[in-house]
Amino acid sequence: MDYLEYANSPAMWVFAAAIFAVVIVQAVIFYRYAKSVSAEAELTSGDQRRALRIGAVSAIGPSIAVAIVAIGLLPVFGTPATLMRIGMVGSVPYELAAANIASQSIGVELGGPGFDGTAFAAVFFTMALGAGVWMAVVLFGAKSMGTLSTKVRAWKPWVMNVVPGAALIGAFSYLTMSQASGGFVSVLVLLGSGAAMALLLLAAKRWGKGWIREWALGLSMVTGLVVAMVLQTNGM
Amino acid sequence: MTITISAAATAADRKLNFWGRLTLALGLIISLGAPIYLFTVDGLWPGWPALLTSAVGIATVFAINWIVEPVTYFPMLGVAGSYQAWLVGNISNKLLPASITAQAALGAKHGTRRAELVSIAAISGAVIVHVLSLAILVAIGGTYILKVLPPVVTDAFAFILPAVIGPVFVQLALTLKSPKVVIVGIGIAAIMVFGLVPLVPAMAPVALPIVVIATVGAAVAFSRRSRTEEVAA
Numbered sequence: 001m002d003y004l005e006y007a008n009s010p011a012m013w014v015f016a017a018a019i020f021a022v023v024i025v026q027a028v029i030f031y032r033y034a035k036s037v038s039a040e041a042e043l044t045s046g047d048q049r050r051a052l053r054i055g056a057v058s059a060i061g062p063s064i065a066v067a068i069v070a071i072g073l074l075p076v077f078g079t080p081a082t083l084m085r086i087g088m089v090g091s092v093p094y095e096l097a098a099a100n101i102a103s104q105s106i107g108v109e110l111g112g113p114g115f116d117g118t119a120f121a122a123v124f125f126t127m128a129l130g131a132g133v134w135m136a137v138v139l140f141g142a143k144s145m146g147t148l149s150t151k152v153r154a155w156k157p158w159v160m161n162v163v164p165g166a167a168l169i170g171a172f173s174y175l176t177m178s179q180a181s182g183g184f185v186s187v188l189v190l191l192g193s194g195a196a197m198a199l200l201l202l203a204a205k206r207w208g209k210g211w212i213r214e215w216a217l218g219l220s221m222v223t224g225l226v227v228a229m230v231l232q233t234n235g236m
Numbered sequence: 237m238t239i240t241i242s243a244a245a246t247a248a249d250r251k252l253n254f255w256g257r258l259t260l261a262l263g264l265i266i267s268l269g270a271p272i273y274l275f276t277v278d279g280l281w282p283g284w285p286a287l288l289t290s291a292v293g294i295a296t297v298f299a300i301n302w303i304v305e306p307v308t309y310f311p312m313l314g315v316a317g318s319y320q321a322w323l324v325g326n327i328s329n330k331l332l333p334a335s336i337t338a339q340a341a342l343g344a345k346h347g348t349r350r351a352e353l354v355s356i357a358a359i360s361g362a363v364i365v366h367v368l369s370l371a372i373l374v375a376i377g378g379t380y381i382l383k384v385l386p387p388v389v390t391d392a393f394a395f396i397l398p399a400v401i402g403p404v405f406v407q408l409a410l411t412l413k414s415p416k417v418v419i420v421g422i423g424i425a426a427i428m429v430f431g432l433v434p435l436v437p438a439m440a441p442v443a444l445p446i447v448v449i450a451t452v453g454a455a456v457a458f459s460r461r462s463r464t465e466e467v468a469a
Contacts, residue, residue, distance in 0.1 A: 006278050015270035019263060020367055023324055026259040027360040030252070030316055034356040037248050041350040047342055051354045054341055055334040055361030062330040063369035065396035070374045071381060079375060081270070087370050088267055090325035098294050105289035106282065117274070122282035125271035126290040131325075133302045135264045138322040141306060143253050146315035162455045165346035165412050166421075167311040168336065170451030172405040173421035174444050175328055177429040179398040189395045190402035197403035201340075201410055213341035217333055217403055224399025229392040 003120040007078025016080035019088055054214045061221040066092065076111040081124055089131035102126035185231050193224030249315075256319030263323045300441040308445045311452075314352045320359045324366060329397060333404045334362035340411050416458055421451040 006012075031052065038048060070086045077085065077099075085095045102123040103110040110123070153160040180187050197220040204212035274280045306318065312332060313321050321327045338344075338358035344351035373381060409418045428443045439446075 006274060006280060009278075011273055011277070012270060015266055015273070018266045020371070022259050022262045022266065023363060023367055026255070026320065026323060027363040029255045029259070030320060030356050031360040033248060033252050033255075033316065034353045034360075038353055041348070041353050043350055043353050047354070048357045051338040051342060051357035052361040054338040055358030056365045057361075058334040058337045058358070059330050059362035059365040060369075062326065062333070062396065062400055063365050064373070065393045066326060066330070066366075067369050067373035067381075068385075068390055068393050070370065071378065074374070074378060079378070083370055083375060084267060084270060086325075086374075087367070088263060088325060089322060091327070091329075094298075097297065101293040101297060102290040105293045106286045117278065117280040118282040118286075121271055121274035121278070121280040122286050122290060124274065125268070125287065126294055128267040128271055129291060130294040130298055132264050132268055133298075134306060135260055135322055137302055137306045138318050139257055139260050139264070142256065142310070142315050142318045145307070145310045145318070146249075146253075149311070149314075158459060159456060161345070161347045162459045163347065163452055164311045164351075165408075165414075166417055166452045166455030167308070167448050168332075168346065168408050169412060169417055169421040169455075170425070170448035171308070171312065171328070171332075171444065172401060172408055173418075173425035173451065174428065174447040175401045176405045177422070177425040179401050181429050182398065185395060186398045189398040192402075193399045194402035194406040197406040198410065201407065210341060214337070216407070217337045217400070220403035220406075221396070221399045224402060225392045225395065228395035228399070229388055232391055233388060 003115065003117040004078050006117050007081055007120055007124075012078070012080035016083045016087075019084050023087065050214075057214060058217045061218055066090075077120075077124070085124075085127050085131075089134055094131070095127055098127045098130045099123050185228060185236055188231060189224045189228050192227035193220045196220040196223035252316055252319075256316065260319055260323050298441075304442065304445045308448050311347075314355065316352065316356050317359055320356070320363065324363050326366065329400055330366060331359050331362055333400055334358045336404055336407060340407055346412075414455065414458070417451060417455045420454040421447065424450045 031048075034043075035045065035048060038045070066086060069092050070082050073082045073086075086092065099110055103115065103119065105126075106119050106122055108114040108116075108119050149160060176190060179190055197216055200212055200216040200219060204210070204216070275282075306322065309321065309327060309332075310318055313327075313335075317331075317335065321331050324331065335355040335358045338354050338361075339346065339351050342354050344354045409415075412418065425447045428439075428447055433439050433443050
């Protein structure tokens with residue numbers, strides 16, 4: 001029996017649906033939590049809905065990109081496993097690395113000849129196990145990290161005002177540089193989409209239009225993809 | 237100065253930790269449950285040696301990331317954001333950009349309670365689009381979509397990461413209003429990516445935390461200096 005018959009079995013679809021249910025329930029519970037404490041931060045319900053909408057709009061582009069990668073993986077992992085792995089702790093690079101490491105350890109090529117049901121089960125388990133360690137660390141660690149940051153805030157409030165912004169700048173500096181190391185096209189995409197963002201934010205400030213900020217990320221992303229498209233059609 | 241946290245807020249935070257842990261634990265159990273179902277009910281048991289070598293294989297690559305990534309991203313995500321982000325994944329390409337864009341549009345300063353709540357709402361919105369996109373495009377649309385889209389378009393999506401990360405960096409740099417910190421961050425990142433990591437490839441898993449810690453350290457040092465200057469003046 002081909003391993004994809006196991007991979008696409010009704011039972012696997014039930015597991016995939018269960019994970020999606022957990023993800024949706026969590027989003028609803030957390031949104032309602034934010035609503036219940038919004039008064040203490042002077043956040044109106046209009047602001048909150050606006051934040052929800054901005055988050056949704058900003059996620060459209062990256063979601064399509066992830067979906068395209070996921071579709072490409074369907075023939076290898078079957079639909080439910082692809083949905084579960086990409087839908088959960090799913091950074092595509094991690095999942096692919098874990099799958100390749102696992103199949104090499106067993107001595108078969110991912111999706112190649114000899115990749116049978118047991119090999120698929122072993123690879124699928126390894127991907128879930130590796131991602132599970134991250135989840136376990138957050139499961140047991142997030143509360144203490146929260147307590148620690150509350151203590152720091154009480155001790156030196158200005159430290160907590162400086163740290164998150166600086167941490168973000170550090171993280172995205174690193175991500176920008178590692179993307180820049182991807183080659184000439186990547187560098188031009190970074191510059192093109194970054195310049196689009198700078199222009200959009202200037203325009204939003206100049207004319208005081210809030211909606212420009214909301215769409216800024218989506219529009220800059222499209223600019224970057226158009227740059228990539230033009231360069232690729234010209235053979236770069 | 238003492239910080240008084242209202243009883244209502246503490247109760248709400250307890251609830252947040254409870255539901256955050258419960259949903260994350262459920263996600264963990266279900267995601268391990270699916271392959272265990274294959275092992276047992278479908279009888280596809282690969283044997284302990286195969287599982288152990290695979291586990292050792294991923295541990296040698298990811299052991300450091302397992303600890304440092306949740307800690308590194310914590311100041312940006314907060315408690316609630318961490319529970320959401322580590323269940324859904326796609327942190328640097330989807331959830332953080334959504335949260336940063338919402339905070340910038342609503343003028344919420346990083347590290348404030350307001351920013352945290354804006355971030356929860358933005359991440360919830362991003363999660364809904366994420367789930368819908370997977371359900372519609374992958375589960376239902378499947379291979380059909382790849383056939384319809386011209387290759388020019390699908391090839392361009394290989395560059396989605398620079399197209400997201402470039403604008404997010406610009407947005408952060410412009411909202412932080414601290415050019416010194418931005419220069420330090422980008423400088424250290426360049427040294428790591430183009431200098432140290434190619435020389436010492438074993439440093440790759442700790443490159444991100446090193447850049448984050450160095451940037452945070454520089455920012456704290458700068459703002460401490462400007463505070464003492466204020467006091468002196």
